[in-house]
Amino acid sequence: MKYCCKKDVVARTVAGVNVLVPVHGCTRSVYTLNDVGAGLWELIVEPKSQDELAGALVEQYQVAMETARRDVQAFIDDLMRLGLVEEQA
Numbered sequence: 894m895k896y897c898c899k900k901d902v903v904a905r906t907v908a909g910v911n912v913l914v915p916v917h918g919c920t921r922s923v924y925t926l927n928d929v930g931a932g933l934w935e936l937i938v939e940p941k942s943q944d945e946l947a948g949a950l951v952e953q954y955q956v957a958m959e960t961a962r963r964d965v966q967a968f969i970d971d972l973m974r975l976g977l978v979e980e981q982a
Contacts, residue, residue: 901916
C-alpha cells in the first residue's frame, strides 16, 4: 500500500513552525509537524510505501530500520486518523 497527502491539505512553514492546514469546508484545526514529520510530508506528495518512507529515515538519520518502520507507522496512522492522507494501490 502507498500513501499520499490529500490535495486539499496545505503545508506551510509559519514563523519556523511546520503546519498542515486542511482547506476543505470549515477549517477548525491546524496541525503542527516536527522537522522529521515535515520531511516525510514532503515525500508523500507522490505516493510512497511505508518501507520507502522508513528507508528515507534510515538514510537521513542513521536509525535502525525497525525504529524507522515503527515511527513511520505511527505517523501514517495519525495522518489517516486525521483525514490528511489517503491510501493508494
